[in-house]
Amino acid sequence: xLVPTTxxxxxxxxxxxxxxxxxxxxxxxxHDAICLTNPGPRIDIPAPRPHDGYVVGDRxxxxxxxxxxxxxxxxxxxxxxAIDLNQMSENPGQVLGxxxxxxxxxxxxxxxxxxxxxxxxxxxxxxxxxxxxxxxxPSHIALYDLERKTCEQEIALEPHGIGVxxxxxxxxxxx
Numbered sequence: 001x002l003v004p005t006t007x008x009x010x011x012x013x014x015x016x017x018x019x020x021x022x023x024x025x026x027x028x029x030x031h032d033a034i035c036l037t038n039p040g041p042r043i044d045i046p047a048p049r050p051h052d053g054y055v056v057g058d059r060x061x062x063x064x065x066x067x068x069x070x071x072x073x074x075x076x077x078x079x080x081x082a083i084d085l086n087q088m089s090e091n092p093g094q095v096l097g098x099x100x101x102x103x104x105x106x107x108x109x110x111x112x113x114x115x116x117x118x119x120x121x122x123x124x125x126x127x128x129x130x131x132x133x134x135x136x137x138p139s140h141i142a143l144y145d146l147e148r149k150t151c152e153q154e155i156a157l158e159p160h161g162i163g164v165x166x167x168x169x170x171x172x173x174x175x
Contacts, residue, residue, distance in 0.1 A: 015052040101168035113165035
């Protein structure tokens with residue numbers, strides 16, 4: 001970098017994905033995903049601060065940093081389902097972390113990646129944390145059953161030297 005920081009961003013792109021041969025990107029501040037190769041199409045994400053977008057069949061799975069999975073219809077470009085992962089936590093008062101990566105396993109289950117919330121001078125980016133005194137979870141990934149509304153498995157990442165999650169990507173042939 002030739003400058004000490006690039007913040008604040010007017011548009012903070014987070015994740016690039018492909019939909020019907022077109023290149024799309026999620027935008028943090030605009031609460032949407034836009035098509036880069038064919039300007040005009042837009043997916044409004046009715047939750048603050050989207051991060052990842054992952055396409056499986058006719059569904060697009062988005063994460064929002066405050067712990068939601070938003071599922072959009074790939075044909076209509078409309079969000080049809082909003083799932084609050086915070087409600088599936090064993091400790092509802094605890095902040096899950098900065099929710100970023102999503103990797104659908106099938107139509108029911110998704111892996112979601114969380115990074116420990118760190119201090120920042122851009123307090124508006126973490127305003128979704130209601131009570132500063134709540135305990136914050138360490139970085140981890142979790143497997144959610146979206147039909148049963150349960151967290152099926154969690155894997156702590158920090159004991160393995162992984163402190164930050166940006167995205168979750170499939171290993172070819174593993175899913």
